[in-house]
Amino acid sequence: MAAITTSADLERPKRERFRGARRRGGALGILLSPVGLLVVLFVLPMLIMVQMSFVEFPPNTDSGYTLDHYREVLTNDLNLKIAWRTVMIASISMAIMLAIALPLSYFMAFKAGRWELVLLLGLVLADELAPVVKVYAWQVILGRNGILNWLIPGEPIEWLLYSRFAVIVTLSTTYITYTTIPIYAAMKAIEPSMFEAAVDLGAGWWQQARKILLPLAAPGIFIAMILVYIPMLTDFVTSDIVGGTSSVMMGQRVRDLILQGGDWGAGSALNFLMLAASGILALVAYRLAKLNRIDA
Amino acid sequence: MSADAIHEPGGIVLEDCRKRFGDTIAVDGVSFEIVPGEFFSMLGPSGCGKTTTLRMIAGFETPDSGRIWLGGRDVSRLAPQKRPVNMVFQAYGLFPHMTVAENVAFGLRIKKLPRAEIASRVAETMRTVRLEGMEDRHPGQLSGGQQQRVALGRALVNRPAALLLDEPLGALDLQLRKEMQLELKHLQERTDTTFIYVTHDQEEAMTMSDRIAVMRAGVVEQLGTPRELYATPATAFVAGFIGVSNLVTLRVDRRTEGIAAMDLGGGDRILAPDTDGARDELTITVRPEWIKLGADAGPRDSRVSGTVSDVVYLGSVTQVVVDLPTGERLTVHRLNDELGAIDPRPGQRVTLRWAADHSYVIGSGGASPTDGDADDEAATAPTGAAGAAQGRR
Numbered sequence: 086m087a088a089i090t091t092s093a094d095l096e097r098p099k100r101e102r103f104r105g106a107r108r109r110g111g112a113l114g115i116l117l118s119p120v121g122l123l124v125v126l127f128v129l130p131m132l133i134m135v136q137m138s139f140v141e142f143p144p145n146t147d148s149g150y151t152l153d154h155y156r157e158v159l160t161n162d163l164n165l166k167i168a169w170r171t172v173m174i175a176s177i178s179m180a181i182m183l184a185i186a187l188p189l190s191y192f193m194a195f196k197a198g199r200w201e202l203v204l205l206l207g208l209v210l211a212d213e214l215a216p217v218v219k220v221y222a223w224q225v226i227l228g229r230n231g232i233l234n235w236l237i238p239g240e241p242i243e244w245l246l247y248s249r250f251a252v253i254v255t256l257s258t259t260y261i262t263y264t265t266i267p268i269y270a271a272m273k274a275i276e277p278s279m280f281e282a283a284v285d286l287g288a289g290w291w292q293q294a295r296k297i298l299l300p301l302a303a304p305g306i307f308i309a310m311i312l313v314y315i316p317m318l319t320d321f322v323t324s325d326i327v328g329g330t331s332s333v334m335m336g337q338r339v340r341d342l343i344l345q346g347g348d349w350g351a352g353s354a355l356n357f358l359m360l361a362a363s364g365i366l367a368l369v370a371y372r373l374a375k376l377n378r379i380d381a
Numbered sequence: 382m383s384a385d386a387i388h389e390p391g392g393i394v395l396e397d398c399r400k401r402f403g404d405t406i407a408v409d410g411v412s413f414e415i416v417p418g419e420f421f422s423m424l425g426p427s428g429c430g431k432t433t434t435l436r437m438i439a440g441f442e443t444p445d446s447g448r449i450w451l452g453g454r455d456v457s458r459l460a461p462q463k464r465p466v467n468m469v470f471q472a473y474g475l476f477p478h479m480t481v482a483e484n485v486a487f488g489l490r491i492k493k494l495p496r497a498e499i500a501s502r503v504a505e506t507m508r509t510v511r512l513e514g515m516e517d518r519h520p521g522q523l524s525g526g527q528q529q530r531v532a533l534g535r536a537l538v539n540r541p542a543a544l545l546l547d548e549p550l551g552a553l554d555l556q557l558r559k560e561m562q563l564e565l566k567h568l569q570e571r572t573d574t575t576f577i578y579v580t581h582d583q584e585e586a587m588t589m590s591d592r593i594a595v596m597r598a599g600v601v602e603q604l605g606t607p608r609e610l611y612a613t614p615a616t617a618f619v620a621g622f623i624g625v626s627n628l629v630t631l632r633v634d635r636r637t638e639g640i641a642a643m644d645l646g647g648g649d650r651i652l653a654p655d656t657d658g659a660r661d662e663l664t665i666t667v668r669p670e671w672i673k674l675g676a677d678a679g680p681r682d683s684r685v686s687g688t689v690s691d692v693v694y695l696g697s698v699t700q701v702v703v704d705l706p707t708g709e710r711l712t713v714h715r716l717n718d719e720l721g722a723i724d725p726r727p728g729q730r731v732t733l734r735w736a737a738d739h740s741y742v743i744g745s746g747g748a749s750p751t752d753g754d755a756d757d758e759a760a761t762a763p764t765g766a767a768g769a770a771q772g773r774r
Contacts, residue, residue, distance in 0.1 A: 281441060282474030286488035286539065287462045296487075300478045 138353035154354035164338065164355065171335040174249060175317040178256040179264075179310065185257075186265040186309065191298065193265075194272035195280075205269070212262035220326045223255045227327065247329035255323045260313040267312065271305025272298070307370045315363045335359055388453030390465070390542045391417030391575040393438065398447035400433055407433040409599030410447070415543075415577065420569050422578040422586040424622070425596035431579045432547055434596075438577065439468045439545050452542055467536035468545040471552070473528050475520040481531050482507070482516035488539040502538055509572070510534040526557050533568065543575035550585065562588045583623050587611070595619050611668075617743055620666040625700075627672075627711045631663040631740070640737050645685060645706065652683045653740035664743045669700070669714035671739040674725065678734035687711070689729045699724050703731060 138155070141148040158164055193201050226232045227246040234241040244250055275298070283293045299306075321336030328334070339359070343352035387394055393415040400408040408430040415421045423431035436442040438449060440461030448457045456464050467488070476484050485506055489499045507513050510530040520528055529549060536544055546565075550558045566589045569576045580586050586593045587607040594604045595618075603615040607623075614620035617628055631651055633641045641655040641663060653665045667683075678684035687703040690710065694700075698714040701724070705711060713733060715724070725731050 276472060276474060278470045278472045278474035279476060282468075282470055282476075282535075283487070284441075284461050285439060285468045286535070287491040288487075289462065292491060297476060 134349075134353040134356060137349045138357055140350065142348070142350045144349070154350035155358070158351050158354045158358065167333055167335055167338050170249075170332070171318055174252055174256070174332065174334060175314055178253050178260070178317060179314055181253065181257045182261055182264040182313065183306070183309075185261060186268050187302075187306075190265055190269040190272050190302070190305075193269050194275070195277060205266075208262045208265055216259055217322060217326075219259060220255055220323055223251065223258070223327050227251050227254070246327060249328070249332040251327040251329075252324050252332045252334070255327050256317055256320065259323065260317065263312045264309045267308040268302055268305040271302045271308075275301050303373075307373055311367050311370050314366065318363060319359060386416045387414050387450075389417050390452040392450075392452055393543060393575065393577070394448075394450040395434070395438070396448040396450070398434065398437055398444040398449065400430075400437060400442055400445050406599050408437070408444070411596075411599070411601055412447075413594055413601060413604055415575060417542075417575055418573050420566065420576045420578065420589055420591045422580060422590040422593045423596055424580055424583060424586040424593050425602075426581055426622075428598075429596040430599040431581075431596050435468075435545050435547055435577060435579045438543075439466060440464045465542040466545055467539050467541040468547065469529075469532045469536050469549045471548045473520075473532040473549075475528060475531055475535070477520055480517050480519055481512060481523070484520065484531055485534045485538050487535060492539075506534045506538040509537065509568070525553050526561060529553065529561060533565075537568075537572060537574070541574065543577055544569075546576060546578045548580055550580075558585070565589055587623070595622060613741060614666060615744060617664055617666070620741075620743060625669050625712055625714070627667045627669065627709075628743075629665050629667065629707075629709055629711070629740075631665050631742075633661045633663065640681065647686070649685050650683060651685060651740070652681065652737035653742050654738060656742050665740040666743055667711070667735055667740055669712045670698075670716070672711060672713045672733050672735045674701070674713065674715060674731055674733060676732040676734070678732075681737045682734045683737060683740065684732060684734045685711070686730060686732045689725045689727050689731055692724050692727060694724070701725055701731075703733060 137144065139150045139152070141151045141153070189204075193204050197204055224231075224246060228234070229241050229243065229246065231246065233245055279297055279301075280293055283297050288296065318334075319336045319339075321334060321340055324332050324334045324337055335355070339352050339356050342348045342355065346352075386392055395412050395414075398408055398411045399406075411430065411434055423434060425431050433442055437444050438451075440456070440459060440463075444457060448455055450456065451464060451466065476487065479487070482503055486499050486503045489502060494502075503516075507516060510533050512527065512530050512534060515523065515527065515531075520531060523531065532549065533544075549565075550561050553561060562585055565576070565578075569589075576589075578586070578589065590607060592604060592606055593610055595602045595610060597618055603610060603619045605613075610619060610623045614623060614626070620626040620628060629651060631641065631643045631653055633655075634644045635642050636655050639655050640652050642653075643651045645651065651665070653663060676684070685705055687705045687710075689701060690704050691702040692699060693702075696717070698716055701713040701715060703711045703713060711733060715722075
């Protein structure tokens, strides 16, 4: 018995060294596995698409590189029309969401009292619903025999569903949580005494909003815009389900080019142009937000 | 206090103001008058209603009843934007996204003053609050004391009829606080502006104020000059709140030559001016610096024996706490002005004495000094006895 204990004691340092090494290896493994996943599932397909956008059509082992796909995509009238429409739909939806999110955030941050948490929870829960379910719900609400047309007397209104209107309404409700939360967080960080100080110095509500609230909430507003505007530019589910022929968006166009037309070159080129545009947009927003950031 | 002065700009009158929040009565009938150019403090523990009173003057709270007059105009229901007063907040409330100069210019820009006038008044104010060269900094880059001065400048640039200050030095460390106290006082004198100052720090209030309203539970306990409050406290609360004070109950055993006496046996006695011949039980307060150690008491001196319980060396004075046979305890301050003086030790028996006139009978003259003129400090003699004498008149 005593002998066994002794041998175990002797072995302990070695085993601990081993275990320590394994622990270090484990930590590395934990770090590397998501990176590996990212490379295999995200970076590799992206690289393949980058290559596709530059390779002559049809792609063979000996096909050369070309800028034709980009030229074609950029000169195609339909693409430009869809791009313009997509920007319009996303911008209008963004404007609607900001118009709702700004007062809502202000109310939550400063006036709601014990309702603050309830509202916050409501926003989060609204986002927990699967996006596709929400889109189908709008189909039920806006349809020819839908709830809205049932409530409104007279002939059913045709343009409620399968229209730009439907796409804008659906997008605006889909992303309202992501618009509100960053703005709310930025406003929550504002010392309420600042408004009293502004009032004391003679500022009315509009001057308080313009000179105190908006500049201080600006970082949150820009984050919300990046978070929401870019996904809206690439969204295709919403437009598929509640949109019509007049509301085809860029996301749908890319998918149709590749999956229906089999035109990987044009699809990939369009995709990377959108990515570049989004990147520039994000960069501009970041710079603007940084300008307004408070010097601490 | 002339009747007309309070109707000039900077004069403020509160008439029986009351304010409650739900079940809590914050302010329960506060009335006072502030003359233009006065440094007026509201002093009291937290929850005494001092900040609510200040916020009613600023317009952030509306009194449930009562009226507030600013420069002869009833402003009780006026929006804060429209009142000719400005406030310095406890947390400063500086605008972090604006430079120091933009912060200071804020009020003038709101009023849409000409650009040149804004520039000259901002420059002037930056000099007044000693912030030259800091114009383009942001508040986050400034020290606590500098932020404090920005807050002062931002308010003073509007040339308010009165400047309201809500515990503005609370966030600063002790050294800086003492510096700022004197600076505030000088600023007030230079700008000749009415300052209304809220604090729970009696020393701060004593340092700066022309007059102090000591508040408790939503009412003003006593209003007077620092000297009056210290020498002739109207209530035991005021005596306890302003400085260190000894409260002793005196049950009158005999009355002779205007002196009420309580005998404690063995020749020990507590004496006080007999200001109220009718009462048999008086509450007196004796300031620690008036009590002497040693037995050579004259016929008009109180003399008590007790046991030393604590001795604390405070630098310029040594604080000696003595337990009396009556169960009360007295704090004595012994001035350390002699080399080699030996402090008593805990447990030691000591005899204390103080002049009968240094026993101040609480409530005896507390009401009358506050009716006097604010500037009439000469009328209030430096000792409690004289204050009491004034009260008898």
